[in-house]
Each structure stands twice: as structure tokens, then as C-alpha cells.
Amino acid sequence: MTDLPQELRLVTAIPGPKSQALAARKAAAVADGVGTTLSVYAAAAGGGVVVDVDGNSLIDLGSGIAVTTVGNSAPRVVDAVTAQVAAFTHTCFMVTPYDGYVEVAEALNRLTPGDHEKRTALFNSGAEAVENAVKIARAHTKRQAVVAFDHAYHGRTNLTMALTAKSMPYKSGFGPFAPETYRVPASYPYRDGGVSGPEAARTAIDLIEKQVGAGNLAAVIIEPIQGEGGFVEPAPGFLPALVAWCRENGVVFIADEVQTGFARTGDLFACDHEGIVPDLIVTAKGIAGGLPLSAVTGTAEIMNAAHVGGLGGTYGGNPLACAAALAAIETIEADGLVARAREIGELALGRLRKAQESDPRIGDVRGRGGMVAVELVKDAAGTPDPELTKQVAAAAHLRGVIVLTCGTYGNVLRLLPPLSISDELLTTGLEVLESVLAETRA
Known part of the structure; x- marks a missing residue:
């Protein structure tokens, strides 16, 4: 303490x-x-x-x-990072790998929703992880289009600005943005006038089918509780209906849990509240007690769709951040x-x-x-x-x-x-x- x-x-x-x-x-x-x-x-x-x-x-x-x-x-984080910084600060996992990265991947495969076989890749920021989740979904489906929602926030890089709804301060003056991104209405109970979750999902799905076409759609990405958009929790049934439609149409369902993950919402992940099992889940923020780390975790088949060398980055899964993440996860569980x-x-x-x-x-x-x-x-x-x-x-x-x-x-x-x-x-x-x-x- x-x-x-x-x-x-x-x-x-x-x-x-x-x-x-x-x-x-x-x-x-x-x-x-x-x-x-x-x-x-x-x-x-x-x-x-x-x-x-x-x-x-x-x-x-x-x-x-x-x-x-x-x-x-946090004490465990401080101790773990102190020990790691004394051992080595960087080698690049893609050059000479180390066990910390593997241990974080194993932990995320264990903790994220669903008991299916999973794989994980580590990155630096939430936006970087979102971009890689879209890359993976496109590699898996061989499709290009991506659907995001009103009030969404997914980051400040070019693709994630395209996925983000709010112009100021995140997008204004920074375009043009990445193509093949589309936006549909979300569930916003306070402002929806009593529309149920399944009804709101049907509205979104109708627009997707008419304006994008399921056969063109690689992924649907959504925050289970929207963050920058106003901490908007969708009406019950909205997320399950979206997941069901994605499964029926071979569309990758991506849960952006950058802000909601790691015990923040009173579940380990916000998806757990309604038993949602995403194909891919994006995590960052609370993952490493303040050190820069993010991850994409998901179904092994989908995660393995990218060719060898197609995922990575110089600092992704830095050993200090991995040590911090393992200590943060231990703290969440032990405390x-x-x-x-x-x-x-x-x-x-x-x-x-x-x-x-x-x-x-x-x-x-x-x-x-x-x-x-x-x-x-x-x-x-x-x-x-x-x-x-x-x-x-x-x-x-x-x-x-x-x-x-x-x-x-x-x-x-x-x-x-x-x-x-x-x-x-x-x-x-x-x-x-x-x-x-x-x-x-x-």
C-alpha cells in the first residue's frame, strides 16, 4: 500500500x-x-x-x-518493474524473445471471455491494438469493410480516427481518413426513448445490410460501454443480438475493452456482464498499471490468419510493460x-x-x-x-x-x-x- x-x-x-x-x-x-x-x-x-x-x-x-x-x-507493479529493469530493458520480442511476453499472452488467453483456444499479440497503445484487430479481421475474412457506431471512440491514429465518431477534438482538420469504414446507430438508453436492446440492434443491422452488405464486412467493432462517447451502456440484449448476427454472417465481432477492461466495470471484462464472447478483444489502459501496453486476444483461427511477420512492432510487448502487466493482473486477482x-x-x-x-x-x-x-x-x-x-x-x-x-x-x-x-x-x-x-x- x-x-x-x-x-x-x-x-x-x-x-x-x-x-x-x-x-x-x-x-x-x-x-x-x-x-x-x-x-x-x-x-x-x-x-x-x-x-x-x-x-x-x-x-x-x-x-x-x-x-x-x-x-x-502499486507495490507489486513497482517490484516487478524494478526487477525487470535491472535484468534488461529491451531486446525486441521479434528479435530475441523473452518469457514475459509469453506469460502475458498466456494470462490474457486464460482471463478473456470464452474457454476456446486463443492467441494474443501485444502492442503499445489502445489505438495500435485496434488497428491490428482490424488487420487481423481483414486477413481472416478476406473482406475490407468495418462498421463502428455512433458515439464511438477508438483512438487517434488515421484508421481509429475514422472509426471514432466525435470530430472535436479528435478528428477535426486531420483527414482524409481511412476508407471502408461505416457508422451505424448505437443503443443509448437515456436518449433512445425506451427502445429495447434487440430493437436498437435490428436498426443497426438493417443499415449494415443495406448500406454495407454482410458479404463485404470484415468486422463490427464496439465498446461494450462506450467511453469518450459518454459512458453509454447499451440496453440489455443489444450486444448479444449483434454477436449473433456477426456469427451468422461470418463477420468478426471485435470488443474494444481498452477502457472497460481489467475489473473497471465490476466484471473482469465488460463483456462478461451479458456473457458476450467476442471473436477478438482489444485491451490496454488498465492492463499494466501505467506502463504502455496493449493487446489483441481472440480465437486462435482468426488470430493466426495474419502471415508471419505481419504483426509486431519494435516496442510491442516491451519487457518492462509485460512485467507490470503480470503484476497488475496478480493484484487484481489477489486483492x-x-x-x-x-x-x-x-x-x-x-x-x-x-x-x-x-x-x-x-x-x-x-x-x-x-x-x-x-x-x-x-x-x-x-x-x-x-x-x-x-x-x-x-x-x-x-x-x-x-x-x-x-x-x-x-x-x-x-x-x-x-x-x-x-x-x-x-x-x-x-x-x-x-x-x-x-x-x-x-
């Missing part, structure tokens, strides 16, 4: 003078396109706090965008973090839904486990309120609570606390958020 005091502590204004000095250096050295959510500069982090260079201790409800799920500098995520979800959703009862601006409170969203609206018709969302997030930041925003309409507050956070610290963070909401209503 971290030695950092698990407390909200503000000793300067946010940002403090040292952070302000670093922000000035950043402005002079770093491209303007690289933005920051808070202008505080981290000096240490662990448990449920981030300590900045001015000595402020902030409550972390962001986990570096769902990365430090096991906690920042019961799947169950802990459910406890966090019950606490957060319970408090936020109580706040919703007296605040009509809270249009929806949703989520599973440690993946919780508050959608803010202007009226009973659900008109999105991105201005209020920015205001609430900024005020929470000034009070030392790290919260993030998301959503196609920019009107969703998202909470992604590390699963190592205590109930007491999480409650304090939620109290700050509740007070900010109350004050903005006055």
Missing part, C-alpha cells in the same frame, strides 16, 4: 506557483495541440491521491483515464478488485442518484463498477448542457478533486477512481462534487 496520506489537502491555490511555473515551461516547449485537463504537475501518486509539486494532495477520480486501475505505483469495483459503483451511484432526485439538471446517472457518469442537461427534454459540465469540472478541480468530462455533446462528468481508493476518500470526493453542483444551482 502507498505511504502517501490518503487525504484531500490544499496548501496553495490550484494551480500553485510551482505548477504555474511548469505550465509556462510547457507552453514554451510542448506543442499547443497537447492539452491538459488540470494545470497541476504531479510529484507523486498512490492509493486514491495525486500529490502535486506544490504539496497539494488531490483526490484522483480519473486514474489517468482508467489506466491506474490497481493504483498508482479482489473485481468485487471492489462493484463496491465503488454502489457507493458512487447511490450518492449521485440521491443528488439527482433534487436536481433536474442531472438528466442521467449511469455506470457499472468504477465507471460512473453524470449527464447534465438544461431541461426536461434532455438538452445537453456542456457549459455547466465544464463549470462543474473546473470548480471541482479548484477544490482538489480530479474529475473528467466526456460525451458526444460534452455534457457528461465521468468518474474513474483507482480501485485502490478508500471509501472515505471516495466519499469526500463525491461530497465535493455534490457541493459544487448545489452551488452552481444557486
Whole structure:
């Protein structure tokens, strides 16, 4: 466990003078396109706090965008990486391989949904893994088209920008994008007017059949709970209907669990909630406790479709990241973090839904486990309120609570606390958020 005091502590204004000095250096050295959510500069982090260079201790409800799920500098991760860095830092698995890569692949083959024979390939980022999943699907099916969904986010590379729905800030001005990508409606229960999961799936499938054609389609890719699009959990039955149609038509079903994977949602993978078994599953973020690693895992036949040398990369499955991943997986299993995520979800959703009862601006409170969203609206018709969302997030930041925003309409507050956070610290963070909401209503 971290030695950092698990407390909200503000000793300067946010940002403090040292952070302000670093922000000035950043402005002079770093491209303007690289933005920051808070202008505080981290000096240490662990448990449920981030300590900045001015000595402020902030409550972390962001986990570096769902990365430090096991906690920042988790002890097993620190020990494993320290031992590995002393042994060797890199050889390139494609040149002189090492056991860490194989062990991570074995673990993912064991843990991901389904008990069929699987294979895994390791990469660096979620976007890179998504691109490789599409490559593998195309190699297997000998087809080209790929279908993604409204509100989707799959990355910032050329192909993954094409798959991503939201223009600003992810796509605007960066085209043209990769061809043979198509978009269909997703299930968004808060805004669907009571449409059931199977009905929403039928709408999407009808469009696929008419506008793409099953015989041209290599893959359907979807986040089981959409992340940047607003933490949108589809209505029950939506995902199973898509999987069934894909199986009937020889289409590869790709689950993008970059943000939802590794205990985040109160299941080891979000697909587990409805018993979904994807053909390919993409993982990253929480996989390695903060080190850059991603993976594609799936049915052996599909994964083996790519020719020898067709998958890989200089840094993919770096030995330090592999050591961290094995330690993160051990931490999830040994510390019961799947169950802990459910406890966090019950606490957060319970408090936020109580706040919703007296605040009509809270249009929806949703989520599973440690993946919780508050959608803010202007009226009973659900008109999105991105201005209020920015205001609430900024005020929470000034009070030392790290919260993030998301959503196609920019009107969703998202909470992604590390699963190592205590109930007491999480409650304090939620109290700050509740007070900010109350004050903005006055």
C-alpha cells in the first residue's frame, strides 16, 4: 500500500506557483495541440491521491483515464518493474524473445471471455491494438469493410480516427481518413426513448445490410460501454443480438475493452456482464498499471490468419510493460478488485442518484463498477448542457478533486477512481462534487 496520506489537502491555490511555473515551461516547449485537463504537475501518486509539486494532495477520480486501475505505483507493479529493469530493458520480442511476453499472452488467453483456444499479440497503445484487430479481421475474412457506431471512440491514429465518431477534438482538420469504414446507430438508453436492446440492434443491422452488405464486412467493432462517447451502456440484449448476427454472417465481432477492461466495470471484462464472447478483444489502459501496453486476444483461427511477420512492432510487448502487466493482473486477482469495483459503483451511484432526485439538471446517472457518469442537461427534454459540465469540472478541480468530462455533446462528468481508493476518500470526493453542483444551482 502507498505511504502517501490518503487525504484531500490544499496548501496553495490550484494551480500553485510551482505548477504555474511548469505550465509556462510547457507552453514554451510542448506543442499547443497537447492539452491538459488540470494545470497541476504531479510529484507523486498512490492509493486514491495525486500529490502535486506544490504539496497539494488531490483526490484522483480519473486514474489517468482508467489506466491506474490497481493504483498508482502499486507495490507489486513497482517490484516487478524494478526487477525487470535491472535484468534488461529491451531486446525486441521479434528479435530475441523473452518469457514475459509469453506469460502475458498466456494470462490474457486464460482471463478473456470464452474457454476456446486463443492467441494474443501485444502492442503499445489502445489505438495500435485496434488497428491490428482490424488487420487481423481483414486477413481472416478476406473482406475490407468495418462498421463502428455512433458515439464511438477508438483512438487517434488515421484508421481509429475514422472509426471514432466525435470530430472535436479528435478528428477535426486531420483527414482524409481511412476508407471502408461505416457508422451505424448505437443503443443509448437515456436518449433512445425506451427502445429495447434487440430493437436498437435490428436498426443497426438493417443499415449494415443495406448500406454495407454482410458479404463485404470484415468486422463490427464496439465498446461494450462506450467511453469518450459518454459512458453509454447499451440496453440489455443489444450486444448479444449483434454477436449473433456477426456469427451468422461470418463477420468478426471485435470488443474494444481498452477502457472497460481489467475489473473497471465490476466484471473482469465488460463483456462478461451479458456473457458476450467476442471473436477478438482489444485491451490496454488498465492492463499494466501505467506502463504502455496493449493487446489483441481472440480465437486462435482468426488470430493466426495474419502471415508471419505481419504483426509486431519494435516496442510491442516491451519487457518492462509485460512485467507490470503480470503484476497488475496478480493484484487484481489477489486483492479482489473485481468485487471492489462493484463496491465503488454502489457507493458512487447511490450518492449521485440521491443528488439527482433534487436536481433536474442531472438528466442521467449511469455506470457499472468504477465507471460512473453524470449527464447534465438544461431541461426536461434532455438538452445537453456542456457549459455547466465544464463549470462543474473546473470548480471541482479548484477544490482538489480530479474529475473528467466526456460525451458526444460534452455534457457528461465521468468518474474513474483507482480501485485502490478508500471509501472515505471516495466519499469526500463525491461530497465535493455534490457541493459544487448545489452551488452552481444557486
